[in-house]
Amino acid sequence: MAKELTPRSENYSQWYNDLVVKADLAENSAVRGCMVIKPYGYAIWEKMQAELDRMFKETGHSNAYFPLFIPKSFFSKEASHVEGFAKECAVVTHYRLMNDPNGKGIIVDPDAKLEEELIVRPTSETIIWSTYKNWIQSYRDLPILVNQWANVVRWEMRTRLFLRTTEFLWQEGHTAHATSQEAIAETEQMVNVYANFAEQFMALPVIKGSKSANERFAGALETYTIEALMQDGKALQSGTSHYLGQNFAKAFDVKFASKEGNVEFVWGSSWGVSTRLMGALIMAHSDDNGLVLPPKLAPFQVVIVPIYKNEEQLAAISEKVNSIVTKLRSVGISVKYDNNDNKKPGWKFAEYELKGVPVRIAIGPRDLENGTVEVARRDTLEKQVVSMENIELYVQQLLNDIQDNIFNKAIIFRKEMxxxxxxxxxxxxxxxxxxxxxxxxxxxxxxxxxxxxxxxxxxxxxxxxxxxxxxxxxxxxxxxxxxxxxxxxxx
RNA sequence: CGGGGUGUAGCGCAGCCUGGUAGCGUGCGUCGUUCGGGACGACGAGGUCGUCGGUUCAAAUCCGGUCACCCCGACCA
Missing domain, CATH: 3.30.110.30 (C-terminal domain of ProRS)
Incomplete structure (x- = not known):
């Protein structure tokens, strides 16, 4: 057993770290606190992005992109905002390097000091509201419903893969409205979008609610949140949606002429989810054998493992597999056929279990004779021999069952806890x-x-x-x- | 920033106390036998022991400096 996980009961935190690394999701990088998201982990994130992006667009939002750097002065414009983020900002002070005159490699050129330091964005309210000032003159310019997919940097003291890293990926929506009612409705709508996404795609039950003043976003009048419960009994804040009132409009002087001809400050909201959702997904369903992925977010939903003794057998199996793959794809199921000759079936079984692939199909000589395949489901580890006839319908139903089952399990767990x-x-x-x-x-x-x-x-x-x-x-x-x-x- | 710990082969570690030929597991390469739950055998490649200095005939090992990383706390999506 080359890749044994620490059992959850022994050390939950160690189990999580082991799992992230051994399931090939991410690893620590050469840069302190920053992770490398590996292809398999990134594929899951891309699935999440795709669904969220679709949901944002269905609710009328468009994507845009704002700068990574924010002039330092922007930060001081909203008092509680700077208060909340000042202690964890990375700051760019120079723009050039030079050879060390003492011959010891490369140093920052002291002559290349910036007039005004740039903050690497920890969140983009300030740069975005400074831009919105130029975009908004009249009620006819409202609402603005913009989202951006971006990376942000928060210089945290202690980091953990996905749950808290110095740099992380996220989306941040920033909207501007003519009335407070509209901004509040937007804030509520988006927390609902997050909750729906968590429950329907991640199979993660969440509780929607308001944050207390202590836990509120720096600069918001109200913060709505979705809170999930992890297997170790700790809560994970999984998404937030903030009603900003007129705070940022006042800080950046963003006004509009109303229908009635008055000049008023704009009302705002902002909302975000991050790669932390990956942490939630990993912790919510996985077990001591490895990751358990909900079918709706798995990079591939089915893996097919051939079992053979020689080339001829493999050729015969591959032919059958090709028709199975075609049938599965015809009903929208994603499949990987692992005919890698360098690994044995047992190794592959363990590996895909570790990686949380929802359904595994094994097919060998015995199956060729009987017209069957062995189907194993990751969530319960149950195996069943089924006919190749209508295999796509069987698997389709099974994937639905798995999605429902892990969600229900999580609900029961939360109820008990x-x-x-x-x-x-x-x-x-x-x-x-x-x-x-x-x-x-x-x-x-x-x-x-x-x-x-x-x-x-x-x-x-x-x-x-x-x-x-x-x-x-x-x-x-x-x-x-x-x-x-x-x-x-x-x- | 406070407390603790670790740097030795790609990865995980032993060796250090008591100085004297660089070791184990895994991974990697070749060949053969295997293949329905992480196969086995044979052969092989791979390390200036974090770094700088000191002690010594001799340093992975003893002494001092330094750098990096990890864990526990304060901070946080």
């Missing part, structure tokens, strides 16, 4: 011994949330949209509360 508590002692007990989402009453103040965070590291993941109204008292302060919020330890 969601615990209502009424006292702070109970809260600490559950947090320590069980983890997961904890539903508790909170008095609504930042102070209380901060105290709980300082004492337990748990934060309010969100105030759920579907919060049940319920009179209660804050577990920490005893003050009145009108409903439970979700606490958890988080990534």
């Amino acid at each position: 969601t615990t209502p508590v009424d006292t702070y002692d109970e809260f600490k007990e559950v947090l320590q011994n069980k983890g997961g989402f904890i539903l508790a009453h909170w008095d609504g103040t930042s102070e209380t949330e901060q105290m709980i965070k300082d004492e337990t590291k748990a934060t309010i993941r969100c105030i759920p949209f579907d919060q049940v109204p319920e009179e209660g008292t804050c577990m920490y302060s005893g003050k009145p509360s009108k409903g439970r919020v979700i606490f958890a330890l988080s990534y």
